[in-house]
Amino acid sequence: MTFREIDTPAVLIDLDIAEANIDRFQAHCDRHGLRLRPHIKTHKLPRLAQRQIAAGAIGITCQKISEAEAMIAEGGVEDVLLTYNILGAEKLARLRKLADRVRLSVVCDNGQVAEGLSAAFCDADAPLPVLVECDTGAGRCGVQTPEAAAELAAAIADLPGLRFGGLMTYPPVGREAKVQDWLTRARTLCEARGLTVEVVSNGGTPGMWQAQEVPAATEYRIGTYIYNDRSLQARGLCDWADCALAVLATVVSVPAPDRAIIDAGSKVLTSDLLGLEGFGHVLGRPDITVAALSEEHGTLSAATIGLAVGDRVRIVPNHACVVTNMLDRVELVRGDHHEGPAPVAARGQVW
Amino acid sequence: MTFREIDTPAVLIDLDIAEANIDRFQAHCDRHGLRLRPHIKTHKLPRLAQRQIAAGAIGITCQKISEAEAMIAEGGVEDVLLTYNILGAEKLARLRKLADRVRLSVVCDNGQVAEGLSAAFCDADAPLPVLVECDTGAGRCGVQTPEAAAELAAAIADLPGLRFGGLMTYPPVGREAKVQDWLTRARTLCEARGLTVEVVSNGGTPGMWQAQEVPAATEYRIGTYIYNDRSLQARGLCDWADCALAVLATVVSVPAPDRAIIDAGSKVLTSDLLGLEGFGHVLGRPDITVAALSEEHGTLSAATIGLAVGDRVRIVPNHACVVTNMLDRVELVRGDHHEGPAPVAARGQVW
Numbered sequence: 001m002t003f004r005e006i007d008t009p010a011v012l013i014d015l016d017i018a019e020a021n022i023d024r025f026q027a028h029c030d031r032h033g034l035r036l037r038p039h040i041k042t043h044k045l046p047r048l049a050q051r052q053i054a055a056g057a058i059g060i061t062c063q064k065i066s067e068a069e070a071m072i073a074e075g076g077v078e079d080v081l082l083t084y085n086i087l088g089a090e091k092l093a094r095l096r097k098l099a100d101r102v103r104l105s106v107v108c109d110n111g112q113v114a115e116g117l118s119a120a121f122c123d124a125d126a127p128l129p130v131l132v133e134c135d136t137g138a139g140r141c142g143v144q145t146p147e148a149a150a151e152l153a154a155a156i157a158d159l160p161g162l163r164f165g166g167l168m169t170y171p172p173v174g175r176e177a178k179v180q181d182w183l184t185r186a187r188t189l190c191e192a193r194g195l196t197v198e199v200v201s202n203g204g205t206p207g208m209w210q211a212q213e214v215p216a217a218t219e220y221r222i223g224t225y226i227y228n229d230r231s232l233q234a235r236g237l238c239d240w241a242d243c244a245l246a247v248l249a250t251v252v253s254v255p256a257p258d259r260a261i262i263d264a265g266s267k268v269l270t271s272d273l274l275g276l277e278g279f280g281h282v283l284g285r286p287d288i289t290v291a292a293l294s295e296e297h298g299t300l301s302a303a304t305i306g307l308a309v310g311d312r313v314r315i316v317p318n319h320a321c322v323v324t325n326m327l328d329r330v331e332l333v334r335g336d337h338h339e340g341p342a343p344v345a346a347r348g349q350v351w
Numbered sequence: 352m353t354f355r356e357i358d359t360p361a362v363l364i365d366l367d368i369a370e371a372n373i374d375r376f377q378a379h380c381d382r383h384g385l386r387l388r389p390h391i392k393t394h395k396l397p398r399l400a401q402r403q404i405a406a407g408a409i410g411i412t413c414q415k416i417s418e419a420e421a422m423i424a425e426g427g428v429e430d431v432l433l434t435y436n437i438l439g440a441e442k443l444a445r446l447r448k449l450a451d452r453v454r455l456s457v458v459c460d461n462g463q464v465a466e467g468l469s470a471a472f473c474d475a476d477a478p479l480p481v482l483v484e485c486d487t488g489a490g491r492c493g494v495q496t497p498e499a500a501a502e503l504a505a506a507i508a509d510l511p512g513l514r515f516g517g518l519m520t521y522p523p524v525g526r527e528a529k530v531q532d533w534l535t536r537a538r539t540l541c542e543a544r545g546l547t548v549e550v551v552s553n554g555g556t557p558g559m560w561q562a563q564e565v566p567a568a569t570e571y572r573i574g575t576y577i578y579n580d581r582s583l584q585a586r587g588l589c590d591w592a593d594c595a596l597a598v599l600a601t602v603v604s605v606p607a608p609d610r611a612i613i614d615a616g617s618k619v620l621t622s623d624l625l626g627l628e629g630f631g632h633v634l635g636r637p638d639i640t641v642a643a644l645s646e647e648h649g650t651l652s653a654a655t656i657g658l659a660v661g662d663r664v665r666i667v668p669n670h671a672c673v674v675t676n677m678l679d680r681v682e683l684v685r686g687d688h689h690e691g692p693a694p695v696a697a698r699g700q701v702w
Contacts, residue, residue, distance in 0.1 A: 007439060007441045007442065008439070041646060041647075063646065063647045064647060084603070084614075084647065085603040085604055085612075085660075087601055087603055087614075087660070087661060088358060088359070088601065090358045091358065109604050109606065110604060110605070110660050112659075112660040112661055113603070113604075113660065135606055139606075139610075139650075140606075140612060140645065140648055140650065141603070141604040141606060141612050141648065142604075142606060143606070144606055144607065250438055250439065252435070252436040252438055252464070252492070253436055253460050253461060253464075253492040253493075254461070255460065255486055255490075255491075255492060255493060255494070255495055256495065259490075261436075261491060261492050263435075263438075266621075266623065266673055267673065267676050270617075270621070270622060271621060271622040271623045271624065271673075272617065272622045273622065292491075294491065295392060295414065295672055295673060295676075296392075296414045296415060296435065297491055297492065299490075299491065308463075309436075309438070309461050309463040309464065310438060310463055321646060322617055322618065322622075322646065325618050325646075325677075326676075326699075327699060327700075328699040328700065347699070348677075348678060348679040348698070348699050349678075349679065
């Protein structure tokens with residue numbers, strides 16, 4: 001499988017593998033009564049968002065307004081959760097337009113964001129559902145306690161143009177019991193204030209097979225599962241055969257018997273390490289280390305490199321979601337068959 | 352300086368600083384009789400390539416064919432050195448077209464690449480100048496010995512459609528004497544074979560102020576110097592006031608007194624560490640660490656963060672050249688004045 005007709009470096013997406021990944025986790029969610037809301041940041045391709053919805057997803061998650069706009073533009077997406085604190089007049093105006101086109105909900109973790117949303121939606125036909133983002137231990141965004149969650153929920157419910165939509169968390173990995181306790185307590189406190197907690201949104205690929213261990217959640221958000229990557233293989237969540245995204249590269253130099261240089265550097269593979277050593281896995285050559293990247297060169301090391309100038313390699317990157325963001329197009333394949341290029345609709349956009 | 356009219360995250364380019372950086376190093380090269388050939392990978396903006404040439408550069412360096420195409424498309428660039436082993440029918444056809452439009456030279460470090468170039472140029476009106484890439488210690492591409500350099504030079508000179516153009520190296524940092532010896536020996540060996548060594552191209556920003564310590568070089572290639580970045584500040588090569596590129600970001604959450612979250616993550620700042628801790632420098636706040644990045648979030652840490660939701664910060668990234676590659680446009684500024692956006696012409700391109 002060298003895809004000689006594809007110039008390199010190229011990002012290959014194996015649709016057979018991606019579709020199997022979609023269907024496998026959809027089945028898991030169906031079995032456990034969890035609604036699935038895939039995060040499209042991983043692929044940024046409308047056709048894959050549509051495929052996720054066709055498989056049973058209730059809608060999609062986006063991190064940026066431009067991602068939502070791109071997914072909606074090609075149709076098939078009717079429900080979007082934007083898991084980001086949206087601030088600023090320009091973004092809020094675009095958010096209003098999005099709400100006219102799809103069932104939109106957003107998150108917020110502080111009063112300033114809630115007030116901005118309210119100012120933008122106070123004259124809208126329908127109130128905007130706003131979920132309270134909860135820091136259940138991951139230490140990124142989110143209110144710090146269930147009490148603070150209930151307080152912000154009440155503030156949202158009181159603001160014109162907004163409706164309290166529920167709770168959302170980006171959870172710490174492997175701490176399901178803690179997340180369950182946190183969300184249950186927050187729900188209880190919200191309900192004690194007379195608020196209905198319609199949605200409790202949990203998510204993240206590392207904890208995907210334990211999703212049901214947080215029964216407080218009504219829905220699960222997940223991105224990387226569609227492609228998988230070296231970080232997930234290292235966690236034992238997938239095998240190389242489950243990795244739908246690979247970077248196709250050509251050996252351009254073999255300066256020494258233990259070293260080859262490929263035409264994929266940090267501007268394709270990215271410098272994301274995610275705690276790993278090396279910058280990717282060369283399929284079929286576990287003895288090779290992707291030892292260094294400069295911008296357009298990758299250095300492969302092995303005791304005996306055994307590669308010649310012109311040879312091609314496929315590399316599973318450490319982190320698929322950031323590689324998606326690097327080139328204007330990907331090449332769609334099914335096994336050895338090359339279907340053709342696809343523009344990455346939602347990449348390069350500023351916001 | 353908050354540039355309220357610019358939505359975030361945005362990549363700001365201060366043209367006053369960039370122009371001063373261009374002029375300062377041009378003066379250094381002029382003083383030492385070195386020809387300057389800036390590498391445009393750092394900015395990917397035709398207007399800055401033109402500015403570099405107007406200041407006295409003899410031409411530009413590109414790493415990718417698409418970079419050269421983009422720089423030529425907007426005029427003003429007449430001389431391009433492509434410092435990459437070009438392989439494959441599609442790239443070679445584009446290289447032929449480039450050679451019709453500008454004075455083009457390329458590098459190669461092996462016979463297969465030389466033969467491919469020869470096959471593509473054997474029926475061209477003029478032979479293509481090909482420089483031999485030399486590994487003088489950096490351990491990336493390049494022939495391994497001066498003897499191998501002379502041998503490849505002779506092979507190039509014998510191939511139809513090609514002309515031996517000289518020697519090129521991407522040198523190890525701080526090893527000027529070694530590089531000088533290597534290149535001098537290679538030149539002597541080439542001349543012993545009756546070959547003229549027209550160009551000896553050395554380069555790299557870390558060694559910029561020692562460029563004259565390799566008098567074997569006739570020209571110097573340099574990229575990052577135009578913007579500077581945190582890695583160069585850490586090396587003592589510039590001060591923050593010399594950094595022309597900064598990422599403008601908005602604080603979207605202040606979950607705790609020691610932590611703020613900004614709307615710039617690895618999809619803008621990138622995960623490049625270049626040996627540093629943290630992912631950037633917050634201008635005016637040396638006490639803050641850019642402690643973690645996820646794709647669209649950056650985590651700022653400090654004993655007392657002292658930031659509020661909606662505040663804006665400017666961050667000098669670890670590595671300017673990769674940040675240039677992340678967004679479809681940058682915002683041009685001069686001090687506090689915002690000139691407007693500029694598309695990053697040569698980014699996102701596959702090859």
